[in-house]
Amino acid sequence: MKVPHLILELCLLTFSFTQISAAPRAEPIQPIKRPSKVNAKEVELGKKLFFEPRLSKSAFISCNSCHNLATGGADNLKSSIGHGWQLGPINSPTVYNSSYNLAQFWDGRAKDLFEQAGGPIANPGEMAFTHKLAVKTLNSIPEYQKEFKTVYGVKTIKIKNVQKAIAAFEETLVTPNSRFDKWLNGNDKALTANELTGYENFKKFGCIGCHNGPAVGGTSYQKFGLVHPYTKDTKTMGRFAVTKNPADKYLFKVPTLRNIELTAPYFHDGDTWDLDEAVRLMAWHQLGLKPNEKEVKSIVAFLKTLTGELPKITYPILPPSTASTPKPDTSFKR
């Protein structure tokens, strides 16, 4: 059986080479690429931690609860549910392709995935745990101790190891080979005429000014309501919360539009479930435009070509707790 296997490997190698060597079209959007270097054991550990409910106070909420890999990497709720059924102030952004963001969270308060991974664990409105108890939990479980030792050479697991492993896993959560990427890579037949018109409109109207780069977003902060003020959301101040600069009020990170058809409701406040309406609202509030129905439909058709191949994830088997593992605490005072 060795020969056919070798042939298969050669085929795959040739195929990969073809993919890498093909120069994509010169466009303001670039194809999504898989990370080039991956430490398989680190990623596997990170995956376990991503699905690990014992990183929350209740042992009921994991990263995957609000960034569900089955549903576009988000929870598809207006705002997320945290410890004690608290409803958060903001819509959960997708974890897919999040490595392409210039910073993490809507207000960019974490500079990268490593920094982000520590946030929700200790946020009283989300997982409501502490970093101290999170690492105490992991250190109480021999299988985790062993895995962290293998990956990071540490005897005692530290929160930075946890964050690093989660970030390493998240870096693999990219969605290449969307129909739009196939078109970018030179396949003229990958898009219909209407989808292509949609892309032309997307550029012509100026959507591309903010939604650009491989993730079709994630490259800048912009004021929500740049041309026509947006007054619905009164809960969040955006980037101002980080910089305290009044000029940064209502500035939010421009979200990725990759896999957008999977991640309703839309905007940082989850204001609309309808992609057509989202396009109209963006055109009005950000660009002062009122595209006609046909133009909106074409843009939505284009947006749906951004759905890529979601990675195939084997659901992890998590190691059992021990006598010294902190017990879940489901209590919540209102």
Next chain:
Amino acid sequence: MKVPHLILELCLLTFSFTQISAAPRAEPIQPIKRPSKVNAKEVELGKKLFFEPRLSKSAFISCNSCHNLATGGADNLKSSIGHGWQLGPINSPTVYNSSYNLAQFWDGRAKDLFEQAGGPIANPGEMAFTHKLAVKTLNSIPEYQKEFKTVYGVKTIKIKNVQKAIAAFEETLVTPNSRFDKWLNGNDKALTANELTGYENFKKFGCIGCHNGPAVGGTSYQKFGLVHPYTKDTKTMGRFAVTKNPADKYLFKVPTLRNIELTAPYFHDGDTWDLDEAVRLMAWHQLGLKPNEKEVKSIVAFLKTLTGELPKITYPILPPSTASTPKPDTSFKR
């Protein structure tokens, strides 16, 4: 590549035949077997539904929330968290090997997995949805319509189709090839002397009277506190809730002991997190016995040989909602 493939298939066939033909030891516990006939498309659909949060009112809770396949098929909480963070009255039983149970739920109120699957969806303390809205949700999603049509030939999805698919998936959630099963199948070296002593004690003390069959339980209802009354739990009446027969007060389905090391806390009320203590409490309340420390340890060592091979599950990708999909309702009045 056809010849090696054929050889591989022949090897697998021979291997299967060998497994089936080997007569297990004549013991009151039998090895776990994989289901013989499986409709792969039905199972795949059932898997999606098992992980489908949109079968709950909030679109946040799925079957997997309380029967988490990553953590022994249970949530490892004293009692489960439902809609609005309600804490249920009873400990979530594992879904692994649940097809071996004589009936479902601790009080046996569902006669099989099909009947069980409809329960939590409409339970106001759990997923808090209605069957009507659950099928409305699925019927609003073209990909689900198509899959149900392929599997069941139906144009309109009915709740019975949903239950049937979930049950079909759950029937595949068996955990064969534990070390104990290897011993049952004739491998003398699969158990240590202490584990074997534990099994002998398990039989000698009478644990086997209730914990027998392939699932090492699930074959009968028994009074909790048969010899020495158990007075801690005041929330549940067990089988009495179903039969209204006073003789059935505090009768519960004997749980499986398969994978027991993965599913703390123990008993219908999740009273203890410690397997040693669980063994001592059972011996006292059910059998009037006080095994010594060495005997307890040996039984626990035996119990840990019941951990089998958990199925490898590819995490599903769920199809997106449409404009006609009922919106999540996270509201909850206290």
